[in-house]
Amino acid sequence: MAISQPYLLFLGDVTDPLAAKTARGIHVWRPEQCVGQIRLPGCTVSLGLEDLDIPAAKALGARTLVLGTANAGGFLPQHWLDTVRDAIKAGMNVASGLHQRLSDIPELVELAARYRVALFDIRHMRPALSVGTGEQRAGKRVLTVGTDCSVGKMYTSLALEAAMRELGMKADFRATGQTGMLVAGEGIAIDAVIADFIAGAAEALSPANDSDHWDIIEGQGSLFHPSYAGVSMGLLHGAQPHWLVMCHELGRKHTRHLPHQRLVGLEECVEANLRAARVTSPDVQLAGFAINTANAGEREAREYCRQVSGQFGVPATDPVRFGITAIAALLNERG
Amino acid sequence: MAISQPYLLFLGDVTDPLAAKTARGIHVWRPEQCVGQIRLPGCTVSLGLEDLDIPAAKALGARTLVLGTANAGGFLPQHWLDTVRDAIKAGMNVASGLHQRLSDIPELVELAARYRVALFDIRHMRPALSVGTGEQRAGKRVLTVGTDCSVGKMYTSLALEAAMRELGMKADFRATGQTGMLVAGEGIAIDAVIADFIAGAAEALSPANDSDHWDIIEGQGSLFHPSYAGVSMGLLHGAQPHWLVMCHELGRKHTRHLPHQRLVGLEECVEANLRAARVTSPDVQLAGFAINTANAGEREAREYCRQVSGQFGVPATDPVRFGITAIAALLNERG
Numbered sequence: 172m173a174i175s176q177p178y179l180l181f182l183g184d185v186t187d188p189l190a191a192k193t194a195r196g197i198h199v200w201r202p203e204q205c206v207g208q209i210r211l212p213g214c215t216v217s218l219g220l221e222d223l224d225i226p227a228a229k230a231l232g233a234r235t236l237v238l239g240t241a242n243a244g245g246f247l248p249q250h251w252l253d254t255v256r257d258a259i260k261a262g263m264n265v266a267s268g269l270h271q272r273l274s275d276i277p278e279l280v281e282l283a284a285r286y287r288v289a290l291f292d293i294r295h296m297r298p299a300l301s302v303g304t305g306e307q308r309a310g311k312r313v314l315t316v317g318t319d320c321s322v323g324k325m326y327t328s329l330a331l332e333a334a335m336r337e338l339g340m341k342a343d344f345r346a347t348g349q350t351g352m353l354v355a356g357e358g359i360a361i362d363a364v365i366a367d368f369i370a371g372a373a374e375a376l377s378p379a380n381d382s383d384h385w386d387i388i389e390g391q392g393s394l395f396h397p398s399y400a401g402v403s404m405g406l407l408h409g410a411q412p413h414w415l416v417m418c419h420e421l422g423r424k425h426t427r428h429l430p431h432q433r434l435v436g437l438e439e440c441v442e443a444n445l446r447a448a449r450v451t452s453p454d455v456q457l458a459g460f461a462i463n464t465a466n467a468g469e470r471e472a473r474e475y476c477r478q479v480s481g482q483f484g485v486p487a488t489d490p491v492r493f494g495i496t497a498i499a500a501l502l503n504e505r506g
Numbered sequence: 507m508a509i510s511q512p513y514l515l516f517l518g519d520v521t522d523p524l525a526a527k528t529a530r531g532i533h534v535w536r537p538e539q540c541v542g543q544i545r546l547p548g549c550t551v552s553l554g555l556e557d558l559d560i561p562a563a564k565a566l567g568a569r570t571l572v573l574g575t576a577n578a579g580g581f582l583p584q585h586w587l588d589t590v591r592d593a594i595k596a597g598m599n600v601a602s603g604l605h606q607r608l609s610d611i612p613e614l615v616e617l618a619a620r621y622r623v624a625l626f627d628i629r630h631m632r633p634a635l636s637v638g639t640g641e642q643r644a645g646k647r648v649l650t651v652g653t654d655c656s657v658g659k660m661y662t663s664l665a666l667e668a669a670m671r672e673l674g675m676k677a678d679f680r681a682t683g684q685t686g687m688l689v690a691g692e693g694i695a696i697d698a699v700i701a702d703f704i705a706g707a708a709e710a711l712s713p714a715n716d717s718d719h720w721d722i723i724e725g726q727g728s729l730f731h732p733s734y735a736g737v738s739m740g741l742l743h744g745a746q747p748h749w750l751v752m753c754h755e756l757g758r759k760h761t762r763h764l765p766h767q768r769l770v771g772l773e774e775c776v777e778a779n780l781r782a783a784r785v786t787s788p789d790v791q792l793a794g795f796a797i798n799t800a801n802a803g804e805r806e807a808r809e810y811c812r813q814v815s816g817q818f819g820v821p822a823t824d825p826v827r828f829g830i831t832a833i834a835a836l837l838n839e840r841g
Contacts, residue, residue, distance in 0.1 A: 302733040365698060366697050366698065366737045369737075370733055394785075400739050400782075401737060403739075404736045405737075405739075408736070431642070443781065443782075447778075450729075450732060450735070
């Protein structure tokens, strides 16, 4: 089920840099897996990669065309289809994070069969799932959790994987969202599974492993988010984490998109996550805080991290600004 | 989307009384909506209803044939099809709680169209869903929660609806599982929705209502069940309950089907549910306990309820054995 790398990143004709955030995430974390970008006339967004056409990308070894931009409604625009067809005919797989499935378009299904390539519908690809069991399994697991959505759980997880590998630890990022899945080449879009199987999906995503192996599991949502807490809860139980990393954005006033919903405090959020995690992982501990300080000056950012670290007795850092070695080192020492 | 009542209850050829628990639940709670039962040769289970054939049931006003038994794998056996066909041809709708969809059987879809009747796939019928918002809405809501699965949340909810109506209160049961949906004629199978929409489904199920109207929402799973806590959490947030009723089975030693999983204590379970519910319902309170005492003698049952009631300062009762008027009265007085 793994998505073959390296990729050719398709940006379509988007003009909003935010619409390309999946492509950007892949490029940030796996630059060596990106042979180039392909854009349609009118596209004003660039990742700074070489602009290639399909034959050039193929010659450079691209194995999968990635539709790496979002568009309104999640549908595949008709005028993107030519590029998709050309890629298939050149023997490239196609991966899409759109709501609309490539595999629901008969023409593409036939073409892919003829050229023996795979269509990856990231939101929908998953193994056959069972309900979770909570049975104890071997290996070490870290889960990123948060005070809210969009506070940097994927970034933190990938940064932690890199920092742990840097220290010589055996660490693998486990993706639960579509950008993460394209970075890793595999994973499960946990918010798209049937509700009964959330915990089971998290168990399948991070199966038993060597006792010195670490799974770094990408968290989703927040136990305090009125829309998504069910996903966060099932993921927390299924991940059976030994350690949690709490992610938070400095200065966020209320839950994302919900101005009526106060943002939970750090202490309450840490306690609630530890308590819930103990249902399947009795000795779970807090490893540290990953603080998104993008909206603060550097002095304020440092001061806030120092204060949080002092309050909880664990490292607190902005992984973008200050790196995440302190948390990796704690796991290496106390793991 | 409502399922037309009254029903003709199809028991197939089952021999295990437990397999007919959906039919039994409908008959217990809505006897006036059951015109009779229909059985195939070999069936050894009976609800004590009159055995009817399709024409007789039709003549008595049956509007929907309910496939009210489970069978291994959730598939519709070939030898049940004749009864289904006959019902459709007689102008009756068909409702099924099986995993396999009636609407995936082309022959039945065509036949239903020809005879202008509806096929209800209970596990799969739901309105278009959105993610939850947690915005405050009018009306009063009670949610049944539990220390585990299968501790009597549906029974408790329906008993509470009846007891509240008895007191002259405006109360409606809101179904989240298939038996409950057939009892109510509507609802959403909450464990079958996409994970992102659990809370949104609970919001849709119990929309804003008159300030003196009560929704009694059927709970599912438990915050402490390693398989299903995600569903329980999303339901808790989406239900936005003013009151919780905690359901528990006296003497249960471990989580159902999971011998390695200790059963949570009542105090810990109550606290966790109240804390989580406060995310969308800051003033939520505990209304009482519904204790399944089926495995205990009457003296032990009474003593246990007395002890729990004394400890928490709210009514504790076995709704089957002792009724649930005490909890209905508390809601009536303090609602």
